[in-house]
Amino acid sequence: MTNEDGIRTQESVRELSSVDGETAVITGASSGIGRAVAETFVADGADVVICSRTQEDVESVAEELNEADVPGSVLPVECDVTDRDSVEALAEAAVEEFGEVDLLVNNAGGSGSGGPLHEVEGDEWDGVVDVNLTGVYNVTTAFSDALREDGGAVVNTASMAGRYGVAGMGPYSAAKAGVSALTRTLADEWAGDDVRVNAVEPGFVATPPVREMLDVEMPEREGADRRIGQPDEIADTIRFLASDAASFVTGQTIAPTGPPNTFEPPEV
Template sequence: MTTDQFSVDGQTAIVTGSSSGIGKSIVERFAEDGANVVVTSREMENVEPVADEINESERPGNALAFECDVTDRDAVQELVDATVDEFGSLDILVNNAGAGFQAPPTEITENGWKTIVDINLHGTFHCSQIAAEYMKDNGGGRIVNLASVAGVRGSKTMSHYGAAKAGVINFTTSFAADRAEDDIWVNCIAPGLVATEGVRSQMGVEDDAGGIERTTPDRTIGKPEEIADLTQFLASPASSYMVGETVTIKGLPRLE
């Protein structure tokens, strides 16, 4: 069996929110497979170590560190321009940047609501629209959005986050339909609990990724690397018949 169709070798990928957690695992995975990657988040001091580690490793892909706030449209344009200047193309966009906090709906301020929607939904819109304009004129590409199971079925004390991620899911379907004629594939991933620092700090989950066995199906928390695996599939030619889809990855279903 050939595995060439799963490769992103020779591609250039922007992964937002890639200084830690799922995003970091994705840029490391892509670079391991030979893709050039742009490591980006709001603080340069957080992305530089990730890019330096990739460049100093034996991974065949190279990394560029770039500071970008995805809620700032001008900053996103600068991100895309810098990517093309550095690597000569933009083939893959992974909209991973996101934020959330726990609070009952009655305690969420208007500013808190707007902040979460702005980062998760508007940020995805800005990056997708600007990247797609480049891809349209340069042979197409692939966009992978990161949503959440909270956006599929809701989540207690996460109404703002769930609403924003539900918007990402619907945006994926609609945007995919509009950009398919430009040879742009758009799909979405809706993860359940993943052992990242953000999940541990926000939700009090104590599971550490290092202690999770991938050989065990009987679990309801995953590793960042498992989301990276699915992201690479959606960013590769292997997913050529998937357009506008949202793939839920959450381990064992909880049956009542």
């Protein structure tokens, strides 16, 4: 949309940057980044399906957002992304409720207990890789038909740990590196179906576990020298990648991290 001088209008810019009217599925949405994405999308006017492994947790988020003065709506679904039957049920619930799925945000994950790689038990390795990498495969393939039918966008949550590799976080680093590689592969395979696939690699973000670990408060959203970001800042990056404003962005991994770093814990 342009005006009589051929210049884009304010309305057209806002429309491109919006997910208004879209249907989105967000995994791992009971807290932290996933919840922030849900809040951002609903405030923008999207209908959102949110899930986590515990129904009570995700229901409380949905209840709060559905009672808020926002244009979108929320459907809570209990789902374990490592269980393919559970993921298939999530896909069926989303399509039954809204008829289509335009956007998918693969956010479910967890770092595990950590420790030197030679001390990591096989079950610990399997659990971390299953939720962070295999879970992305499970959810994405379950929604492949819905996404490819009319085009759409996928945004995966990777990590700076996957870019650099972090001592004491071997399984998590490997799994998140796999998410970035899977993102590039899928972007190539699905470009012909008009589906864009991108990822974010957050640095340290003030999610509840990080705030507890580092004993910090939620940072203000100002200052370029911050080493810790807000979940809302990652949500805004995801919203951009999901919107038509990123129409020429696919197969990319965006790193919202503050100043360049090697994923070393910030001094607090």
